[in-house]
Amino acid sequence: MPAAVRWAVHSMPHSVLIVDDSHVVRKVMRDFLERRTYWKIGGEAEDGEEAIQKAKELKPDLILLDFSMPNMNGIEAASALKKVLPDVHIIVFTMFGDALGSALSSATGVDLVIPKAEGLTVLVEAVEHLMGTSGPSRS
Numbered sequence: 001m002p003a004a005v006r007w008a009v010h011s012m013p014h015s016v017l018i019v020d021d022s023h024v025v026r027k028v029m030r031d032f033l034e035r036r037t038y039w040k041i042g043g044e045a046e047d048g049e050e051a052i053q054k055a056k057e058l059k060p061d062l063i064l065l066d067f068s069m070p071n072m073n074g075i076e077a078a079s080a081l082k083k084v085l086p087d088v089h090i091i092v093f094t095m096f097g098d099a100l101g102s103a104l105s106s107a108t109g110v111d112l113v114i115p116k117a118e119g120l121t122v123l124v125e126a127v128e129h130l131m132g133t134s135g136p137s138r139s
Contacts, residue, residue: 048072067094
């Protein structure tokens with residue numbers, strides 16, 4: 001594959017769905033990711049039920065999912081999302097990261113669990129590693 005084609009393939013933005021019951025958290029995540037990465041924020045949802053509906057419409061490459069949400073928590077949502085979109089990457093970004101750990105990943109198909117306490121920079125690094133991307137940063 002010619003270098004120009006390889007660059008085009010690797011530089012295409014990945015679509016992200018942000019799911020968190022806090023409007024403030026969603027806004028902060030959106031603003032941070034849009035400034036620091038080349039990913040396209042395809043949409044937002046405030047609970048697991050809305051996440052499933054939006055994921056069906058948007059077909060994102062990545063879903064950033066909170067654990068503790070009303071109506072349907074992150075574990076239930078992740079399991080349902082993997083049935084609808086088996087190839088989607090799911091990262092649970094939560095206050096309960098240490099308590100959930102690898103048990104959540106193996107039980108529901110979640111790729112990573114990142115504690116919110118580790119911050120957005122760690123989240124971005126984890127996503128880039130998971131998705132095999134390190135696209136241009138927009139600082």
